[in-house]
Amino acid sequence: MSGTDIAKHPVHLGHGATASVEPAFTGGPDWYQGYTARHAADGTEGRLVSMFSFAASWDMWEMHPNGSEVVLCTAGALTLHQEAADGSQRTVVLRPGEYAINEPGTWHTADVTGSATAVFITAGWGTQHRPRVSSG
Numbered sequence: 001m002s003g004t005d006i007a008k009h010p011v012h013l014g015h016g017a018t019a020s021v022e023p024a025f026t027g028g029p030d031w032y033q034g035y036t037a038r039h040a041a042d043g044t045e046g047r048l049v050s051m052f053s054f055a056a057s058w059d060m061w062e063m064h065p066n067g068s069e070v071v072l073c074t075a076g077a078l079t080l081h082q083e084a085a086d087g088s089q090r091t092v093v094l095r096p097g098e099y100a101i102n103e104p105g106t107w108h109t110a111d112v113t114g115s116a117t118a119v120f121i122t123a124g125w126g127t128q129h130r131p132r133v134s135s136g
Contacts, residue, residue, distance in 0.1 A: 007051045009023070010050035012042075012046060012048060013047040013121075036124075044126075046123070049119065054076075054116050054117070058110050060130065061131075062107070062127060063129075064104060064127050067104055069122045070122075072119040072120075074096055075117040078110045079094075079110060080102075083107040085106070
């Protein structure tokens, strides 16, 4: 028997210290809607554990209003940009083995040069997105 590939099948951490394997990740809104429906009983206490590899900077900002998110770099490097609810901004460079925390309500995006891989532990209930406008 072999293990489960987290890049293909994220993990849900729920009430009662449970962990469940999620269906194959598609990245589309239908997958996320299905995730929310499957784990509605966990509400804001549920956590999605996922891993993504990036070959380019993100084209959007993301914000999780109901809980913190841990971003753990496992390969390459990424520059995480955070914008707090009070308007303050912070930039954190993550290399393998380093992590940052996106506090609840913190908008965040990332720049990637080359490629990078990160594990995310996300309180995803109510996640919001907005386009990233280039300054150039």
